[in-house]
Amino acid sequence: MEKKILSRAVIYLVTVVVICELLSFVIPAESVTVQKNMINAVYARRDKIESLAFGRSHGGSLDYNIWDKTGKNLSMGGQDIASIKYSLDYLSPELPHLQEVLICISYSSLYFDNEALSNGNLNDARKGLYAAIPSYKLISANDYNNMVFGKLFAFIQADYGFRKLVKAVKEKEEQKKSKQVGDILVDTAKMLQSAKVDAFDHSKDKKLALQYNPEIREQYLNYLKEIALELKARNVKCIFYTPPFYKAYTDNYPPKDIEETERVMTDLCKQTGTTYYDFSAYRTMADNMALYSNADHLNLAGKEQFTKTFKQVLRDGKGPADFPGLKIFK
Amino acid sequence: MLFNSIQFVVFLFIVLIVYRLLSQKGRLYFLLAASYFFYACWSFSYLGLIFFTSSSCFLAGLLIEKAPDRRRKKLFLTLSIVINFLILFIFKYFNFVVQAAQDISTYFNHPAHFDFLDILLPVGISFYTFHSISYVIDVYRGEVQTEKNIFRFLLFVSFFPQLVAGPIARTRDLLPQLRHLDNYKYENFRKGFVLIFWGLFKKMVVADRLAIAVNHVYNHVDQASSVSLIIATIFFTYQIYCDFSGYSDIALGVSKLFGIDLMLNFRSPYFSKTVTEFWRRWHISLSTWFRDYLYIPLGGNKVSQGRWIFNTVFVFVISGLWHGANYTFLIWGAIHGIMLVVERYVYGRSIRDIQPGVDFKNIIRWGITYIIVMIGWVFFRANNISDSFAVFGKIFEFRNVMPDVRSLFVPGGAESLIGLKFYDFVLAIFFILMLVTVSFAVRKSGIINAVLNLSAVPRWAFYIGVTFLVLWFGKFGVNEFVYFQF
Numbered sequence: 001m002e003k004k005i006l007s008r009a010v011i012y013l014v015t016v017v018v019i020c021e022l023l024s025f026v027i028p029a030e031s032v033t034v035q036k037n038m039i040n041a042v043y044a045r046r047d048k049i050e051s052l053a054f055g056r057s058h059g060g061s062l063d064y065n066i067w068d069k070t071g072k073n074l075s076m077g078g079q080d081i082a083s084i085k086y087s088l089d090y091l092s093p094e095l096p097h098l099q100e101v102l103i104c105i106s107y108s109s110l111y112f113d114n115e116a117l118s119n120g121n122l123n124d125a126r127k128g129l130y131a132a133i134p135s136y137k138l139i140s141a142n143d144y145n146n147m148v149f150g151k152l153f154a155f156i157q158a159d160y161g162f163r164k165l166v167k168a169v170k171e172k173e174e175q176k177k178s179k180q181v182g183d184i185l186v187d188t189a190k191m192l193q194s195a196k197v198d199a200f201d202h203s204k205d206k207k208l209a210l211q212y213n214p215e216i217r218e219q220y221l222n223y224l225k226e227i228a229l230e231l232k233a234r235n236v237k238c239i240f241y242t243p244p245f246y247k248a249y250t251d252n253y254p255p256k257d258i259e260e261t262e263r264v265m266t267d268l269c270k271q272t273g274t275t276y277y278d279f280s281a282y283r284t285m286a287d288n289m290a291l292y293s294n295a296d297h298l299n300l301a302g303k304e305q306f307t308k309t310f311k312q313v314l315r316d317g318k319g320p321a322d323f324p325g326l327k328i329f330k
Numbered sequence: 331m332l333f334n335s336i337q338f339v340v341f342l343f344i345v346l347i348v349y350r351l352l353s354q355k356g357r358l359y360f361l362l363a364a365s366y367f368f369y370a371c372w373s374f375s376y377l378g379l380i381f382f383t384s385s386s387c388f389l390a391g392l393l394i395e396k397a398p399d400r401r402r403k404k405l406f407l408t409l410s411i412v413i414n415f416l417i418l419f420i421f422k423y424f425n426f427v428v429q430a431a432q433d434i435s436t437y438f439n440h441p442a443h444f445d446f447l448d449i450l451l452p453v454g455i456s457f458y459t460f461h462s463i464s465y466v467i468d469v470y471r472g473e474v475q476t477e478k479n480i481f482r483f484l485l486f487v488s489f490f491p492q493l494v495a496g497p498i499a500r501t502r503d504l505l506p507q508l509r510h511l512d513n514y515k516y517e518n519f520r521k522g523f524v525l526i527f528w529g530l531f532k533k534m535v536v537a538d539r540l541a542i543a544v545n546h547v548y549n550h551v552d553q554a555s556s557v558s559l560i561i562a563t564i565f566f567t568y569q570i571y572c573d574f575s576g577y578s579d580i581a582l583g584v585s586k587l588f589g590i591d592l593m594l595n596f597r598s599p600y601f602s603k604t605v606t607e608f609w610r611r612w613h614i615s616l617s618t619w620f621r622d623y624l625y626i627p628l629g630g631n632k633v634s635q636g637r638w639i640f641n642t643v644f645v646f647v648i649s650g651l652w653h654g655a656n657y658t659f660l661i662w663g664a665i666h667g668i669m670l671v672v673e674r675y676v677y678g679r680s681i682r683d684i685q686p687g688v689d690f691k692n693i694i695r696w697g698i699t700y701i702i703v704m705i706g707w708v709f710f711r712a713n714n715i716s717d718s719f720a721v722f723g724k725i726f727e728f729r730n731v732m733p734d735v736r737s738l739f740v741p742g743g744a745e746s747l748i749g750l751k752f753y754d755f756v757l758a759i760f761f762i763l764m765l766v767t768v769s770f771a772v773r774k775s776g777i778i779n780a781v782l783n784l785s786a787v788p789r790w791a792f793y794i795g796v797t798f799l800v801l802w803f804g805k806f807g808v809n810e811f812v813y814f815q816f
Contacts, residue, residue: 001516002350015794145806148336 035076035128042072042091049095054084055104056112061243061298062102066307068315075104078125080112081220085227086129086139092234100237103227105265105276107242107257110217126150221264228272239314240265240276243306244285249295266329276329277313279306283325331371333580334534334804341368346587350514357511361485361588368490369453376452379417384487386413387462388480391469395476407470411463418459421451426655454494456652460619462487465501467623474501482508491585495577497595497615504592513589522586524781527796529579534804536761537572539754540565542805544711546749551717551724557734558747559725566711567704568762571600574613579777598773600766603684603695604677605669605702616652620645643667653710658718662709669702757803 042049051071053062059075074087084103092098126139130150138147228238250258258280265276285291291302298306312318313326320326331338345364349357370377390410397403428444435442465486468474477483486505492498507513547554547562554562578595585592599611609617628641643664650663673681684695712718737743744752772780781792 001514004516005519011790012793012797015790016797019794019798144336149806 036132038074039132043094046095048097050097050099051102052091052098053102053104054087055079056106056109057297058106058243059104061303061306063303063307066304068311069099076125081109081223082139083125083129085223087133088227090133090135092231092236098236100239101231102239102241105240105242105261107253107261110220110261110264111214221268224268225272228274232273238274240274241310242278242280243298244279244282245296246289246292247286250280250286262329269329278327278329281325282323284323286325331368333577334530342584349588354511358481358485362481362488365485365488365490365493369488369493372453372494379452380458380488383414383417383459383462384484385480386410387466388477388483390466391476394469403470407466410466414459414463418455421449421455423655457496457498458487458493461498464619464623468501474505477505491581492592497578497581497593498619499592507590515589518586518589520782521778522583524778525579525583525586527793528777529576529583530800531796532572532576532579534800536765537569537576538805539758539761540569543748543750543758544569548711548713551720554724555730555734556725556728557731559721561748563704563708565758566707570707572765598769600700601696601773602699603692604673604681604699605666606673606681608699608703616649620649624648639671642670657715658709658712662706665706
């Protein structure tokens with residue numbers, strides 16, 4: 001009887017794995033490979049890397065083509081602090097010449113967690129990270145589904161094939177309706193001009209409310225503290241920053257949340273001996289709509305200008321006197 | 331530890347292997363340890379409570395057997411029932427009664443304040459309390475042999491596949507099986523896995539997808555529209571069915587792997603042509619429990635008409651309260667009880683003679699039954715009584731129906747209306763249709779026979795197909811089964 005059960009179990013597993021491999025061959029697992037490629041790119045240049053950057057989508061504002069140190073920007077839409085800690089735990093000991101780590105703090109960084117974002121689905125960002133990093137530690141307590149699917153079935157990409165199909169159909173529709181796409185761009189511009197920006201406000205938006213997890217803040221602050229202290233022990237500088245946002249975005253964001261972010265970051269900097277550079281209200285850039293692709297994301301020109309400015313602040317010791325609106329917390 | 335979690339897969343795998351390697355006696359102790367470990371994963375601190383409930387019923391069984399006369403037997407039975415229902419009352423109903431007392435005093439303009447108990451509801455308490463009490467009653471009635479081995483009895487109450495959400499096994503069905511833990515057959519594995527696969531599909535692909543829309547709408551009834559409430563209410567009928575029957579399927583399947591048969595809990599309830607028939611097909615282990623241990627002792631239908639009406643409605647109200655300490659469950663139970671009475675007057679004795687089959691009359695009967703059941707589900711799902719009435723109010727307003735229906739097909743429209751992305755919404759409808767079609771096709775044979783009678787290729791297509799449906803379309807978050815709260 002055992003032989004029978006075992007043989008059927010083997011047939012079942014082999015069939016599932018073969019189908020998965022075939023699917024993986026036909027539809028490469030994009031979200032997993034993106035993360036894998038990023039981590040592998042760092043690993044491949046591990047003897048040269050001097051700087052790393054992390055953060056949510058806002059972290060993409062730092063352009064390493066302009067930065068004065070060899071580095072890699074590992075920021076990703078929806079990347080939470082737990083994932084940054086997980087990546088750094090693995091990467092920092094592997095990089096002998098690492099001199100600095102830049103962590104982008106969005107207003108939402110301290111209460112948005114990737115597990116809540118998944119809303120019942122496997123989380124691609126988490127799954128990709130598990131697939132990319134050879135560690136079997138969980139990023140957070142209830143994350144085992146993402147880990148198992150990242151580690152063992154990274155090639156499956158669960159519903160990836162279906163979503164890719166939907167995306168392709170959508171893109172086709174959008175191409176047909178290019179006029180409507182034009183309208184949307186015009187609307188964005190209008191929205192920016194009129195300062196009516198729907199900021200990341202969990203109190204107004206049901207969907208955001210689902211992703212809002214205020215209980216996680218203490219844990220995240222502890223992670224940031226651990227990151228800073230561990231890096232300090234390795235003589236690596238930990239730098240926190242917030243990039244410029246278009247003024248309407250900041251104006252519409254609940255002031256309480258902004259003040260709270262400033263307060264906890266000030267405390268964190270005092271405790272860890274680090275510095276937090278807040279460019280969110282840096283006037284020259286916050287007033288210039290031409291530097292943004294939307295209210296809170298810089299476009300290419302914006303990224304270039306911000307990176308140059310940040311470099312001047314960090315390397316040449318310039319400050320709020322030279323860049324009005326910039327706030328520095330130590 | 332949820333049935334649809336990776337931890338449970340690992341747990342089950344280890345338990346099955348060790349179980350196979352042990353002797354019969356060893357299996358008993360090991361299954362008991364595994365069941366207590368399973369429950370401890372939910373709540374370590376409440377392990378003592380389940381142990382107390384089980385051991386008090388075990389002791390009551392022995393005392394009843396040894397009691398020299400009927401009067402003392404009755405005394406031990408009463409004591410056992412009172413103790414166990416008292417525990418259930420404290421943990422589940424005390425705060426409800428306090429709230430009700432406050433509501434009543436406020437209604438009569440003499441607001442009074444009573445303190446609530448700050449305690450958590452132990453998972454599955456209603457299930458294992460009923461399970462244990464049925465044993466004591468069976469012993470009192472002389473219907474079953476008294477269990478002398480306390481370990482076996484503890485396992486009878488805590489057997490992990492049915493511990494937290496049933497089915498509520500009967501003593502005469504389960505206890506004898508636990509005396510011979512050697513029914514380890516390949517055939518059981520085949521049957522068990524068919525049920526597990528089918529249960530996982532129902533839970534992870536259908537129920538958890540529908541739950542997103544239902545929670546989105548029912549948790550914000552004030553912001554919901556007619557269309558979103560209609561969709562969410564229809565979705566809930568399938569969510570609750572797939573969630574609970576999915577759990578029962580997995581429980582039956584897992585139990586079968588150990589060679590133990592549990593009671594069938596669902597038989598395609600939505601194909602019922604009357605509410606009376608619905609209750610012969612829905613949560614069968616609970617409805618038969620109430621029939622055998624409450625309805626019949628109250629006199630059943632062998633009483634005057636007035637008393638019969640009271641008995642029927644009373645049993646259903648209690649059954650509603652069994653689900654939860656809330657007015658919504660009470661009304662839900664009352665609706666079903668009243669409908670059973672109404673049907674008796676509409677159909678008379680001929681209710682038993684309604685022939686199965688798809689004809690015009692049956693389709694009308696089915697439609698009416700489905701709508702009545704759906705109305706009941708509104709009370710069952712709503713967060714409170716005012717929300718339930720708000721749901722009906724808003725549904726029948728029929729405001730903005732066409733614009734809302736059109737908005738479902740606009741990018742982002744479905745998500746803002748029912749909280750589901752458009753493709754998830756389409757998938758939800760597709761999977762409901764798939765479920766209904768399969769359930770209809772296998773309504774006579776059952777899913778096990780339907781699959782196992784297939785030839786090798788389609789049978790394996792079922793296994794692999796369901797696996798990929800779950801992998802691609804399943805929801806992998808921590809989604810508890812709805813019935814765990816009871």
